[in-house]
Amino acid sequence: MTEKKVALTTLGCKVNQYESAALEELFRRRGYQVVDFDSLADVYIINTCTVTRIGDRKSRQLIRRASRINPEAVVAVTGCYAQTAPDEVLEVEGVDVVVGAGHRADIVELVEGVVKGHQVKAVDDIAHCRHFEELPGESHQGRVRAFLKIQEGCENYCAYCIIPYARGPLRSRAPENVLAGVRNLVESGFKEIVLTGIHTGAYGREKSDGVGLVRLLESLANIPDLVRLRLSSLEPNDITPELLELMAAGPPFCRHLHIPLQSGDNDILRIMGRRYDTDFFRNLLAKIRNKIPEVGITTDVMVGFPGEGDEHFRQTCAFVKEMQFSALHVFKYSPRRGTPAANFPGQVDPRVKEKRSRELIAIGHRLARSFAAQYLGKTVSVLVEQAVEYPPAGLTKDVFEGLTDNYVRVFFTAQEKWKGQLANVKITALSGTGLQGRII
Template identity: 55%
Template sequence: MTVKRVAIHTLGCKVNQNEAEAMAGLFREAGYQVVDFDGEADVYVIHTCTVTHLGDRKSRQVIRRAVRQNPEAVVVVSGCYAQVAPGEVMEIPGVDLVIGTQHRARIVELAEQVMRERQPLNAVQDILRVQEFEELPVAETGRVRAFMKIQEGCQNFCTYCIIPFARGPVRSRRPEKVLEEAQRLVNNGYKEIVLTGICTGAYGRDLGEGIDLNRLLLRLKEIPGLLRIRISSLDPNDFTPDLIDTLTGDPVFCPHLHISLQSGNDKVLKDMRRQYTTAYFARLLQALRSRRPRIAVTTDIMVGFPGETEAEHESSLAFVEKMELAGLHVFKYSQRKGTKAYHFPGQVPYQVKEKRSHDFLALDKKLRDAYARSFLGETLAVLVETGVDGGCWEGHTGNYLKVRFPAAADLRGQMVQVRLEEAVEDFIMGSLV
C-alpha cells in the first residue's frame, strides 16, 4: 500500500508554527509521511498569516506554488488569512479545503473527505461565536524544549490589529489538561516548557473559578523534573503584583520576558488603544528588575502608525533606548480592513515607515549586543539543545542568550555550566565549566 505524503508550510508567528507542528503530528498518526514542501505530496497544508498585507500576499504565493507542484493534490489552507478571507482563498484555483483557525484537530478527517468526494469545502466557521479551546497535541519534535499552547483568542481590539477577528474571543485550556500534558512532556524527557497563546496573559479569564495565569504557574512549577518554564509573550496590563512575585521569585521561571510595548510615545499608544502609558511600562520594568536584576526584557515595536509624526517617532526611539531592553521585534504598520485604524487619517508613506524601521533595527542591534556583552566572563546555566558544526553544542541560558561551546560528550538535554567568553554574531562562544 502506497504511503500518502503531506507537506506543510507555515507563515507567521510562533503560535502558527506550533499549530503546524501539531497538525503534522496528526497526519503522522494517521500514517502519512511528512515531506518537504518543495517536493511532490498528496496533501499540501498552508498555515497562513494575516497580520500584514505581506502575510496575505505570501500566503497566496505559497498556495499557488503548492497547486503548481501537484495539481492532483488536496490543497488545504488554514490559519488567520484563511479565517478572515475564506471566500478570497476559495477563489484561488486549486484550493480544496479552507479551515481557518478552527477544525485543526479534524484536519486529517476533512482532508480525506475532500480526497474522496473531490468537492471543495469551506469549513470556516464564525470564530467570534466560538467559546471552547480547541485541543491540539503538542508536537514532540525534540526532547529539550516544548511549546505548549494554553490560550486562544484576544478581545483587546487594538485599533490596528486584525487578530481578534482571525482568532476570536479568549478561550483558555482547562488547567488540568495543561498540567497533564506538562507532566507527560517531562516524563518524555523535556526539560523546558514554553507557554504560548495569542493573548497568554488573559489565560483563565473565560473560565472563572478563580483560574488565572498566576495560579496555573504556581501549579506547573511543582512538577518534578521540569527545570524551566518560559512564557512566550505578555502585555503590560497582564502583570498583577502576584504574577510579578511569581515570575521573579522562583528560578524555575526563566529571567526572560517578552512584553509587548508597540510604541514609546503616549499619544500613539492612546491612538492604538493600548490602555497603558510609557510611565506605566517604565514602572513595570522597575518592579521586575528590583526583584530580578538583569532580567531580559524584549518587546514589540510598531513604526508608522497612522498620524505618527517624526517627533513622536523620535520620542518613541528615545524612550525605548532609555529602557535598556534586551532586544526588539520591529514591525511596520500595515493597513488591515476591518480595523479602526484602517480609516484613520495620516497614513504614513512606505518610505517613511522603512526609514523608521531601520532606526529601530539599529537600536535593536545595539541593545542586543550590549545585553549579551554584559554577561561575558560570567558562568551561566545552559540547557543544551543541539549539536552544531565544529564539535560544539548549542543551547540557551535562562535569559535566552544563545550559547555555543565545544564538548566531546553528548550533552543534549542536559543543564550545564558554561563560562561566556566571546560575543559572535547572534550567539556567545563559551567553555564548559
C-alpha cells in the same frame, strides 16, 4: 499499501508553531509520513499568518509553490488568513480546502474527503466560539523546546490588529489539561516548556473557577523534574505583583518576559487603543528588574502607525533606549481590512516606514549586544538546541546553539549527545547579538 505523505509549512507566531506540530501529530496518527514542504507529498498544509499584508502574500506564494511541486496533491490552508479571508484564499489557484479555527481537529477527515475540483470551506464565525479547541500538542518530534498552548482569543481590539477577528473571544484550556500536557512533555525529556497563547496573561479570565495565570503557574511549578518554564508574550497590564513574586522565586521560571510596547509615544499609544502610557511602562519595568535580577525583557515595536510623525518616532527611539530592552522585534504597520486604523488619516509613506524600521532595528542590535556583554568571562547555563549550519566567526566545526534562561543565544562547540541537555558554558566573546563560549 504505500504510506501517504503530508508536508506542512508555518508562518507567524509561536501559537501557529504549536498548532502546526499538533496537525502533524494528527496526520501521524492516521498513518501519514511527515516530509519537508519542498518534498513530493500527497497533502500540503499551509498554516497562515495575517498580521501583515506580507503574511498574506507569503501565504499565497506557499500555496502556489505546493501546487507546482505536485499538482495532484491536496492543498489545505488554515491559520489566521484562512479564518479572516476564506473566500480570498479559495481564489488562489490550487487550494482544495480552507480550514477555519474551529475545525483544525477535523483536518485529516476534511483532507481525505476532498474531491479535486470541488473546493471545501470549513470556516465558521469565530466570534461565537466559546470552547478551547483541544489538539494533540505533546509530541514535538525532533524538537528541544516544547510549546504548549494554554489560551486562545483576544478581546483587546487594538486599532491596528486583526487578531481578535481571526482568533475570536477569550477561551482558556482547562487547568487539568495544561498540567497533564506539561507532565507529558517533562516525561518525554523536554527541559524547557514555553506556555503560549494569543492573550496568555488573560488565562482563565472568562471563567468563574478563579484559576488565573498565577494559580496555574503555582501548580505547574510543583511538577517534578520541570527544569524551565517560559512565558510567551504578556501584555503590560497583565503583569501583576503576584506574578513577579512567583517568578522571582527562581526555577523553573525563566528570567525572561516579552512585553509588547508598540510605541514609545503617548499620543500614538492612545490612538492605537493600548491600555497604558509610557509612565506605566517605565514603572513596570523598574518593578520587574527590582524583583528579578538579570531579567531579559524583550518587546515588539511598530513603526509607521497612521499619524506617526518624526517627533513621535523620536520619542519612541528615546524611550526604547531608556528602557534598555534585551531584544527588539520591529515591524512596519500594515493596514488590515476591517480594523479601525485601516481608515485612519495620516497613513505613513512606505519609504518612511522602511527608514524608521532600519533605524530602530539598529538600536535594538546595540541594546541586545549591551545586554549580552554582561556575561563576558562568566559561566551561563544553556539549553543545547541544535547544530549550526553556518557557524559564526571564531568557531569552525561541531558548532551548536542554545538559549540561556533569560533569552540570550549562545554558540559553542559540542557533540550531538548534548542536544536537549543543559550545559554550563564559559563565555569568551560576543557573537552578533549573542555570545560564544565553551562547555566546561
